[in-house]
Amino acid sequence: MLIEIVPITLKEANSFVSAYHRHHGPVTGHKFSIGLAEGEKIVGVVIVGRPVSRYLDDGWTLEVNRLCTDGSRNACSMLYSAAWRAARAMGYKRLITYILESESGASLRAAGWKCIGQAGGLRWTGRRRPTVDLYPAQMKIRYQKEAID
Template identity: 50%
Template sequence: MSHLALVPLSLDEANAFVDQHHRHNDPVVGHMWSTGAELDGCLVGVSIVGRPVARHLDNGLTVEILRVATDGTRNAVSFLNGAACRAAFARGFRKVVTYTLASEGGASLRGAGFRVVGEVKGRHWNTPSRPREEGPLFDKLRWEQAI
């Protein structure tokens, strides 16, 4: 029987996988660390962890799982989320946050010990002082796991 195994990844490697497999998000600009899940030597999923995007959560003790993408391999999402939390807590962080679309079920996050802590309404980030190209707006759920 084959088992999932963790492997370290560069941001470029993780972003290439996200670009190919993520349903609705683009690759990220920066990260603290990225991890892959391999099955029989083949990369089947990635997670990218970084500083929280929301400034009020960026307190030095919180990290955000910015992206998780898989090829659909069973249990890979929960495996990667659990590994991200263990790594964060081992590094001294106290809280891990991540987001899903409000339309997504979140079973993998619940399986990794996360709980919903709030709803975030979709909004535009484009401002005159900081113009940005934007896609469609989606409401999201914020999930967290804390020690």
């Protein structure tokens, strides 16, 4: 059966993330979400919002905050590409995301994203850090897709 891009609400996308994501939970807000369906069945979602890092929140940049699939072939690459097309159509110049150091990044490279290198630390720091780790304590790798004007 054909896999296709479909509209999806944040509530529906977060429900999928709760059921399938390996190490992250739902998000509280977003700019937009995109679903991927095989017939009536949702097989993947991408949730895009403002960058978590305030230093990157320049008004021209968005961040893929969650990308989650059920393992369907090529689903991740399709969602990364769809997220970039939507962000560009809205006038954004850059889309970023982070993966764990233990992840390969193959889907991002297949979708034409560029590896920027290590970003962030192993854990949150500062007064507002969570008392319990919310994600695996690994270095993150930042990827981005940027408009060439």
